Amino acid sequence: xxxxxxxxxxxxxxxxxxxxxxxxxxxxxxxxxxxxxxxxxxxxxxxxxxxxxxxxxxxxxxxxxxxxxxxxxxxxxxxxxxxxxxxxxxxxxxxxxxxxxxxxxxxxxxxxxxxxxxxxxxxxxxxxxxxxxxxxxxxxxxxxxx
Amino acid sequence: xxxxxxxxxxxxxxxxxxxxxxxxxxxxxxxxxxxxxxxxxxxxxxxxxxxxxxxxxxxxxxxxxxxxxxxxxxxxxxxxxxxxxxxxxxxxxxxxxxxxxxxxxxxxxxxxxxxxxxxxxxxxxxxxxxxxxxxxxxxxxxxxxxxxxxxxxxxxxxxxxxxxxxxxxxxxxxxxxxxxxxxxxxxxxxxxxxxxxxxxxxxxxxxxxxxxxxxxxxxxxxxxxxxxxxxxxxxxxxxxxxxxxxxxxxxxxxxxxxxxxxxxxxxxxxxxxxxxxxxxxxxxxxx
Numbered sequence: 001x002x003x004x005x006x007x008x009x010x011x012x013x014x015x016x017x018x019x020x021x022x023x024x025x026x027x028x029x030x031x032x033x034x035x036x037x038x039x040x041x042x043x044x045x046x047x048x049x050x051x052x053x054x055x056x057x058x059x060x061x062x063x064x065x066x067x068x069x070x071x072x073x074x075x076x077x078x079x080x081x082x083x084x085x086x087x088x089x090x091x092x093x094x095x096x097x098x099x100x101x102x103x104x105x106x107x108x109x110x111x112x113x114x115x116x117x118x119x120x121x122x123x124x125x126x127x128x129x130x131x132x133x134x135x136x137x138x139x140x141x142x143x144x145x146x
Numbered sequence: 147x148x149x150x151x152x153x154x155x156x157x158x159x160x161x162x163x164x165x166x167x168x169x170x171x172x173x174x175x176x177x178x179x180x181x182x183x184x185x186x187x188x189x190x191x192x193x194x195x196x197x198x199x200x201x202x203x204x205x206x207x208x209x210x211x212x213x214x215x216x217x218x219x220x221x222x223x224x225x226x227x228x229x230x231x232x233x234x235x236x237x238x239x240x241x242x243x244x245x246x247x248x249x250x251x252x253x254x255x256x257x258x259x260x261x262x263x264x265x266x267x268x269x270x271x272x273x274x275x276x277x278x279x280x281x282x283x284x285x286x287x288x289x290x291x292x293x294x295x296x297x298x299x300x301x302x303x304x305x306x307x308x309x310x311x312x313x314x315x316x317x318x319x320x321x322x323x324x325x326x327x328x329x330x331x332x333x334x335x336x337x338x339x340x341x342x343x344x345x346x347x348x349x350x351x352x353x354x355x356x357x358x359x360x361x362x363x364x365x366x367x368x369x370x371x372x373x374x375x376x377x378x379x380x381x382x383x384x385x386x387x388x389x390x391x392x393x394x395x396x397x398x399x400x401x402x403x404x405x406x407x408x409x410x411x412x413x414x415x416x417x418x419x420x421x422x423x424x425x426x427x428x429x430x431x432x433x
Contacts, residue, residue, distance in 0.1 A: 030171055
C-alpha cells in the first residue's frame, strides 16, 4: 500500500484527508468508518454558548443551496468535557477549532484547549461571517499578520 | 484483496454485506421499487426491497431519500422520510407520503423496477416501555404514517393502542386499516369539526379516565401536540413527539434541521435528524 503519511508539525497523519471543521464529526460514524480519515477537525467552539441562527437555516435553489447556521456551539467547557472524549473514541489525531472576539481571548482559549487529547488547534478567524463590528479577523491584514 | 476505501451504495439483491462495515448502523443503499401506488389524490404508498441494515429500522427512525427531479432543474437535497411499515419477512420497507413539494413530486415519478437511493436508518426512534399496557397515538395527515410502526410494535407486545386519526375529510384519513388491525381507531375530521381541539381533548380525557393512556405519541399537528403536551403534564403521562424539519445532510454535522426545545426553563435548538426526530413531548416547544 502506498505510504500517504503526512507530517504537520510534530503530528503524523496516516493520510492527508483532513475534512474542514465540523464537516466529518463523530456523527458520521453512523454511516462510515471515520478512522479512515487522516485527522478529525472538530466543529468550531467559542468560549460561551452560542445558540446560532433561528430556523430556517437552509434554502434549496435551482443553482444549489444556501445555508446560514450562525456558528452554534455549546461552549468550551462542554467541548472539553463531552466532545473531546467523544472524538477520542476514534484513532485519527484531533484538531480542535476555536473562535473568539478578541486577540487576547484567542490566546486564552488556545491555552484552555491545549489539553493532551487535542493534538492540534485550529484558529478560526473567518467565522462567524456576520459581525456587527464590521467583519471578522480574516478581513483585516493587520489582524492576521504575525 | 486490499482494504476497500471507495464508498459505493449497497445494491439490494446484488451486493454482499461488507464485514468491514458490519458495526456501522446506517448505509447508502439502492433499493428496487416493488410497488408505488396513489392512495388518494394527495398521498402515495411506496414499497421498496430493503437491505439487512435498512430492515433494522426502528419505529420513528427515518431514511434520507435521493428523489429524482420532477422538472428540468436539479434537486440538491435529499428528503427525509419516516418509515411507514417494516416487513422483515418479505425484506421490504414502506413509505407513505404526501406529494407536496419538488422532492416528493419527484419521488412520485418512480415506477416499479426503478432504483431508489436511500441513506439510513437514521435518527432516534420511539421508545416503548415494557410497563405500559395501553398507549394513545394522535396524528394528523401524513403524521399518521410515522405513528403506524410504533402502533404495530406495541400491539405485537400485547399493548393496547387507541389511534386518534385527524384529517380534513374521511378520504384523507391515512392508514386507518393498518391502525384498525392493531387497536381502536377514532377518526376525527375537519368537515364535521370532530377534529376541533375541544373534542379531541374530550376523547383524551375519557381515555385517561378509563386508564387507557399510559403513554402519548403524536406527530403531524402543532395544535394537537400542544393539547397532548398540556394533558400529559396535567396527568403525569409520559409523551413522545416525532418532529419534522427541512434537512440537508440528515446525519448531524450540517446543523440545518433545528427546532426549539425548552429544558429547565432554558430554550435550546436541537437537530431533528440526530437528536430526534422523536423527542420528549414536554421539551418540545412546537412550530
